[in-house]
Amino acid sequence: MEDQLLEKHNHRRLKLAVSGAAETGHCGEGAMDLAKELGREIIRQDGILISGATTGFPLWTCIGAKEAGGISIGLSPAYSEHEHVDYYKLPLEYLDLIIYTGFGYSGRDLLMTRTSDAIFLGCGRVGTIHEFTIAFEDQKPIGVLEGPWKTHEVIKDIMDKGYRHSDLVLFDKDPKKLVERVIELVKKTKIK
Numbered sequence: 001m002e003d004q005l006l007e008k009h010n011h012r013r014l015k016l017a018v019s020g021a022a023e024t025g026h027c028g029e030g031a032m033d034l035a036k037e038l039g040r041e042i043i044r045q046d047g048i049l050i051s052g053a054t055t056g057f058p059l060w061t062c063i064g065a066k067e068a069g070g071i072s073i074g075l076s077p078a079y080s081e082h083e084h085v086d087y088y089k090l091p092l093e094y095l096d097l098i099i100y101t102g103f104g105y106s107g108r109d110l111l112m113t114r115t116s117d118a119i120f121l122g123c124g125r126v127g128t129i130h131e132f133t134i135a136f137e138d139q140k141p142i143g144v145l146e147g148p149w150k151t152h153e154v155i156k157d158i159m160d161k162g163y164r165h166s167d168l169v170l171f172d173k174d175p176k177k178l179v180e181r182v183i184e185l186v187k188k189t190k191i192k
Helices: 002-007 031-044 056-067 081-087 104-115 126-137 151-161 175-189
Strands: 014-019 047-051 072-076 097-100 118-121 142-145 169-172
Touching (some): 014 104, 014 175, 031 047, 031 175, 047 056, 081 097, 118 126, 118 151, 126 142
Parallel strands (some): 014 118, 072 097, 118 142
């Protein structure tokens, strides 16, 4: 009876965050397709997608998640729907739920990474690096998607020049394999 009751609760489903560039002019050919496939794979592997409720790479993963019939939750830097749309110019589409943090980008980044069981990074800029460093310091499993962008090289460089490496940071070009590998890491630390 207790097992049946627990199965009805979504807290057992993995909350997998995606971080990436909101402005994607530098991401390279095929970036949108890779992002959408990452979103689909998170859902296919029974995850719930968490994002920063933004445009670009994270939005593309949300589109993929919704195409796969999954749940997509966004954490907005804004304090309201009006600020989200009018001030930050962020989308409402492809998100089942938007949590309005009111903490700006840096506070939103902290909440997003801490809300998640793991974080995936795609094509990114400084904000993506910020989310990486938070997740790294919090010892979260991190999946870095390699693609026609330089973000994965920057992250490797940060770890090399910072003299800190971690077995919790995984790199892969294949979204399916990357999600599988990160989920295996999460399962080792998840409360059963």
